[in-house]
Amino acid sequence: MNTTTHTEEQAVSKASTTATGDLSPLQAVIFDWAGTLVDFGSLAPTQIFVEAFASFGVSITLAQARGPMGLSKWDHIYQLLQDESIAAQWQTRFGHSPGNEDVDAIYARFMPMQIAKVGEFSAPIDGAVQTLQWLRDQGLKIGSCSGYPREVLNQLLPQAAAAGVQPDYVVAGDELEAGGRPGPYMALSNVLALAVSDVRACVKVDDTVPGIAEGLNAGMWTVGLSLSGNEVGYSLQEFANAPEDEVNARVASAEAKLKKAGAHYVVRSVIDLPDVLQSIAAEMRAGRKPV
Incomplete structure (x- = not known):
């Protein structure tokens, strides 16, 4: 210990x-x-990224969520969607490769979740x-x-x-x-x-x-x-x-x-x-x- x-x-x-x-x-x-x-x-941001992606049926790890940390949150989500394993999940679930509109959608889901939780941290x-x-x-x-x-x-x-x-x-x-x-x-x-x-x-x-x-x-x-x-x-x-x-x-x-x-x-x-x-x-x- x-x-x-x-x-x-x-x-x-x-x-x-x-x-x-x-x-x-x-x-x-x-x-x-x-x-x-x-x-x-x-x-504060790490767990919310995991939860935001999960709400779209896409699983990401805490380690993946931490990867682009420091970027603005829209850019952070964009970079996560460039990960091959995450992009493959998106392709399987939605039938197309993730694009900017998908970043916008995840960002819109992420924001109220982050606003609600950030004060706890x-x-x-x-x-x-x-x-x-x-x-x-x-x-x-x-x-x-x-x-x-x-x-x-x-x-x-x-x-x-x-x-x-x-x-x-x-x-x-x-x-x-x-x-x-x-x-x-x-x-x-x-x-x-x-x-x-x-x-x-x-x-x-x-x-x-x-x-x-x-x-x-x-x-x-x-x-x-x-x-x-x-x-x-x-x-x-x-x-x-x-x-x-x-x-x-x-x-x-x-x-x-x-x-x-x-x-x-x-x-x-x-x-x-x-x-x-x-x-x-x-x-x-x-x-x-x-x-």
């Missing part, structure tokens, strides 16, 4: 030990939501509240973006704010005409909204490969989160009960995937972010850039 937990006391300690650190010339940190700030394990990940406060104390701006549509975020944000998670800016996956991840557009929307003068003074924090690509494409530093996010996929209860060697193996796999995607740093969760930000700031002062 795994006995390592991230408690609120650890979070306060982590933040307090780095409170005197120099973060110049960093200006902003831009966070993902599920699996990064809230919803340990990024559980709004709890902050341990350390998130303290880390956001620490960033504000250091004078950094706090942005955020999500693959969730605005209708879903409208349900999530008030509950997250009540629990202490309230970035300065939020953009949803369906709000920009240019599109979502892996493009840089949501990250750059944060740059504009927060009046950041240099994209290289921003850090994108995310638990998914498309989210890391988003930050890289925007010219930012990137930090991947392994344990708390989609790539490991534990619920808190599963994490508490998992053997340590199993946890370490899953984390190692997630770290390798996020590093392969180009993440400059990978840590287990948001509680570990302050030390990494100090390292990035030191690199910047030494003249290095997030190339």
Whole structure:
């Protein structure tokens, strides 16, 4: 059984030990939501994808549902329908290969299900509240973006704010005409909204490969989160009960995937972010850039 937990006391300690650190010339940190700030394990969207497909008589696994995580939800459904086994089920059931109209149909079924359920997964990940406060104390701006549509975020944000998670800016996956991840557009929307003068003074924090690509494409530093996010996929209860060697193996796999995607740093969760930000700031002062 795994006995390592991230408690609120650890979070306060982590933040307090780095409170005197120099973060110049960093200006902003831009966070993902599920699996990064809230919803340990990024559980809210995963199960709903399974249920939405099941309502059409098509069976997908949790692992398949996690595959395209980080994309906007319409694009996520589109990518799932490109999977050979899922497309074959669709062909058998409906007599044709899945097309955009089918994506629209699943999306229309998915949305009310996700809206109804997302609030159940709004709890902050341990350390998130303290880390956001620490960033504000250091004078950094706090942005955020999500693959969730605005209708879903409208349900999530008030509950997250009540629990202490309230970035300065939020953009949803369906709000920009240019599109979502892996493009840089949501990250750059944060740059504009927060009046950041240099994209290289921003850090994108995310638990998914498309989210890391988003930050890289925007010219930012990137930090991947392994344990708390989609790539490991534990619920808190599963994490508490998992053997340590199993946890370490899953984390190692997630770290390798996020590093392969180009993440400059990978840590287990948001509680570990302050030390990494100090390292990035030191690199910047030494003249290095997030190339």
